[in-house]
Amino acid sequence: MWRPRVFALICGRFVSVSPLSVCFFSCSQTANVAPPLRKSFAAKSIACTHTQSSNDNRKRSRVMPSNVEIKAKVSNPTQFAEKAAELSQSEGTIIRQHDTFFNCSQGRLKLRDFMNKSGQLIFYERPDTDGPKLSRYSISPTSDPTGLRTVLSDALGVKGEVKKERKLFLVGQTRVHLDAVEGLGSYMELEVVMRPEQTVEEGQQIAEDLMEKLGVSKESLVTGAYMDLIINGQKET
Ligand SMILES: *[C@@H]1O[C@H](CO)[C@@H](O)[C@H](O)[C@H]1NC(C)=O
Numbered sequence: 001m002w003r004p005r006v007f008a009l010i011c012g013r014f015v016s017v018s019p020l021s022v023c024f025f026s027c028s029q030t031a032n033v034a035p036p037l038r039k040s041f042a043a044k045s046i047a048c049t050h051t052q053s054s055n056d057n058r059k060r061s062r063v064m065p066s067n068v069e070i071k072a073k074v075s076n077p078t079q080f081a082e083k084a085a086e087l088s089q090s091e092g093t094i095i096r097q098h099d100t101f102f103n104c105s106q107g108r109l110k111l112r113d114f115m116n117k118s119g120q121l122i123f124y125e126r127p128d129t130d131g132p133k134l135s136r137y138s139i140s141p142t143s144d145p146t147g148l149r150t151v152l153s154d155a156l157g158v159k160g161e162v163k164k165e166r167k168l169f170l171v172g173q174t175r176v177h178l179d180a181v182e183g184l185g186s187y188m189e190l191e192v193v194m195r196p197e198q199t200v201e202e203g204q205q206i207a208e209d210l211m212e213k214l215g216v217s218k219e220s221l222v223t224g225a226y227m228d229l230i231i232n233g234q235k236e237t
């Protein structure tokens with residue numbers, strides 16, 4: 001059967017029409033977040049996830065969800081934990097995470113071991129820029145992290161490991177993490193879990209407001225993953 005497919009760029013608005021989905025997104029939607037290529041791709045995945053969900057669930061499961069994340073060095077973890085507890089109205093949840101990163105030709109492939117016979121295999125991509133960033137990821141749970149680690153180590157080789165104890169607080173739609181990272185020190189990570197209809201700017205605004213409430217300065221923002229900080233040997237205090 002012939003399937004009509006029409007793409008057009010009209011007045012800064014990109015419109016795609018196909019039998020399965022109709023996606024609209026503004027070209028300026030994700031300004032100030034990432035390099036141009038990533039920007040349009042990220043905006044596209046958000047808009048299409050939203051629209052496709054109503055007519056094609058099979059397709060939807062293949063689109064990675066998107067979050068806005070920021071990370072910063074924490075000089076006073078006790079004080080930070082107090083503020084986070086106040087904002088979330090909870091004492092927080094402690095989670096141990098031993099992450100193994102495997103060699104991978106693009107993005108990051110990591111196995112997260114919760115040290116309780118459960119774990120997750122996670123693939124993600126994100127631009128290494130300062131400040132709030134948008135990342136895409138896919139996750140698969142496992143009940144045999146040790147066995148999976150062996151197979152993936154044999155197949156791909158290990159790039160490195162990150163061991164941390166994480167305290168998780170939920171504030172609105174944001175996950176606030178206070179991390180004690182072995183060999184690195186204390187850090188915080190904000191993860192704004194985006195709703196389909198929200199723009200990246202909205203996510204960024206939420207992250208920045210929360211950072212201010214938590215007393216985290218822009219100067220303490222950190223670029224890159226713990227894995228990179230460990231590899232680069234940046235052992236600041
Ligand atoms: C293991 O720990 C993780 C993280 O704390 C938790 O989400 C999960 O439910 C736990 N699984 C088991 C089997 O205890």
Ligand SMILES: *[C@@H]1O[C@H](CO)[C@@H](O)[C@H](O)[C@H]1NC(C)=O
Nearest residue numbers: 102103155156157158159160
């Ligand atoms: C995996 O990456 C590490 C570090 O980049 C390298 O030393 C190692 O040789 C790689 N292993 C494989 C199997 O490619």
